[in-house]
Amino acid sequence: MNAPWLSGLRFTLLATSLTIPALASAQDLPDGAGKATVARLCGACHDVNRVRAGYTPEGWRTVMRMMMNAEIPVPPDQWDTVTGYLAKNFPERPRPPAKIIAGPVQAAIKLWPVPTPGSRPHDPLATRDGKIWWTGQLSNRLGWVDPKTGAMKEFTLKTPMTGPHGLVEDKDGNIWFTGNHIGIIGRLDPKTGAVTEYPTTSKDPHTLIFDKTGTLWFTAQNANTISRLDPKTGAIVVLAPPTPGSRPYGMAINSKNELFVVLFGTNKIARIDTATNAIKEYLLPNAASRPRRLAIAPDDTVWYADFSRGYLGRLNPVTGEVKEWLSPSGEKSAPYGIVWTKGALWYNESFAKPNTIVRFDPKSEAFQSWALPGSLGGDIVRNMDVAPDGNPVTANSLSNEVGLVEIK
Ligand code: HEC
Numbered sequence: 480m481n482a483p484w485l486s487g488l489r490f491t492l493l494a495t496s497l498t499i500p501a502l503a504s505a506q507d508l509p510d511g512a513g514k515a516t517v518a519r520l521c522g523a524c525h526d527v528n529r530v531r532a533g534y535t536p537e538g539w540r541t542v543m544r545m546m547m548n549a550e551i552p553v554p555p556d557q558w559d560t561v562t563g564y565l566a567k568n569f570p571e572r573p574r575p576p577a578k579i580i581a582g583p584v585q586a587a588i589k590l591w592p593v594p595t596p597g598s599r600p601h602d603p604l605a606t607r608d609g610k611i612w613w614t615g616q617l618s619n620r621l622g623w624v625d626p627k628t629g630a631m632k633e634f635t636l637k638t639p640m641t642g643p644h645g646l647v648e649d650k651d652g653n654i655w656f657t658g659n660h661i662g663i664i665g666r667l668d669p670k671t672g673a674v675t676e677y678p679t680t681s682k683d684p685h686t687l688i689f690d691k692t693g694t695l696w697f698t699a700q701n702a703n704t705i706s707r708l709d710p711k712t713g714a715i716v717v718l719a720p721p722t723p724g725s726r727p728y729g730m731a732i733n734s735k736n737e738l739f740v741v742l743f744g745t746n747k748i749a750r751i752d753t754a755t756n757a758i759k760e761y762l763l764p765n766a767a768s769r770p771r772r773l774a775i776a777p778d779d780t781v782w783y784a785d786f787s788r789g790y791l792g793r794l795n796p797v798t799g800e801v802k803e804w805l806s807p808s809g810e811k812s813a814p815y816g817i818v819w820t821k822g823a824l825w826y827n828e829s830f831a832k833p834n835t836i837v838r839f840d841p842k843s844e845a846f847q848s849w850a851l852p853g854s855l856g857g858d859i860v861r862n863m864d865v866a867p868d869g870n871p872v873t874a875n876s877l878s879n880e881v882g883l884v885e886i887k
Pocket residue numbers: 488491492495516517520521522523524525529530532542546549550551552553561565599876877
């Protein structure tokens with residue numbers, strides 16, 4: 480259990496959970512067959528309290544399929560016992576029921592199971608050729624589906640346990656991704672499957688984006704850094720946001736080529752001048768805000784999904800003024816991925832059951848929402864992107880799917 484990629488993981492996993500009562504130690508686990516194995520193994524890479532997140536029996540089966548991919552040394556005859564123990568003692572916690580709001584827009588949601596079980600599809604990417612790509616964080620693969628035909632293809636990465644997380648397309652059609660567990664930026668050539676790795680000093684590269692000049696930017700939560708990589712030379716410049724432990728997370732570029740970064744460890748959003756590397760921080764009014772991702776409207780207003788408080792927020796970067804709206808499924812709905820498309824904000828509520836896709840019309844300030852289909856209700860959308868035709872796409876980590884929202 481001494482793989483280098485594990486060092487940053489402990490923190491990542493803890494911060495991802497909503498408020499969960501802690502076990503003082505593995506000894507506090509309920510008795511039963513499977514307890515000893517859980518106590519021995521499940522705190523090795525992340526806190527054993529992770530089991531408190533709680534899942535349905537089907538959810539636990541897919542979590543254990545992910546852990547199998549992480550090569551945890553559960554003896555072969557113990558997997559069923561351990562899965563049964565977890566499903567019995569750590570059932571799904573109460574979740575807010577999805578609030579579905581009717582409205583003027585017609586949309587249909589399609590989901591495709593990805594080929595490798597337990598992939599944990601983390602981020603989606605809609606490429607210019609109409610495909611939907613995903614990162615298989617625990618399959619160590621990138622893959623694509625052609626939504627027109629259902630055809631799929633997966634690419635195994637070069638280094639085991641790379642932990643691919645975010646992904647973007649360059650102008651030549653190469654797919655760049657963050658190797659969250661091994662601290663690299665990778666570039667995959669989809670024609671050959673060849674991967675080029677760029678080592679970084681950030682232990683957990685997270686989200687990445689190209690700015691308008693072709694510079695690649697990436698965040699790292701635990702490293703508390705925002706970095707720029709020159710794709711021509713591979714040279715990396717590391718910037719440190721002024722707030723300690725600010726956990727740089729989702730990013731977007733505005734029309735003036737300014738980079739906006741949500742700081743998931745604090746109630747702030749950062750703006751980076753991509754020409755000078757100067758960083759300015761905007762304070763969000765509520766100290767409990769923990770924005771995960773953001774989207775920028777054509778008028779350069781900045782919209783964020785406040786994961787911890789269940790709000791959609793709008794920051795005017797010129798005045799610093801903020802306005803917020805409670806998300807339809809309420810304070811515990813955990814808004815997560817967010818995009819701007821077709822004149823509106825589209826985002827998901829990741830703790831509503833089932834997950835929802837929400838549309839917010841900034842002119843009328845009206846919400847409309849849709850439930851995600853399937854037995855796991857599309858759990859858990861962690862990011863969204865927009866296809867060339869304007870339709871939002873999703874990656875669904877627990878249900879092991881990628882999705883498309885067809886706006887009619
Ligand atoms: C070899 C390292 C390792 C061990 C050992 C391990 N895990 Fe994990 N676990 C991971 C990784 C990697 C992730 C996903 C990365 C992340 O969340 O950042 C994860 C995520 C999880 C999640 C969150 C899944 C989700 O997507 O909602 C749960 C729950 C979990 N592990 C339970 C367990 C249990 C139960 C055990 C023991 C049977 C265990 N883990 C042992 C590496 C490990």
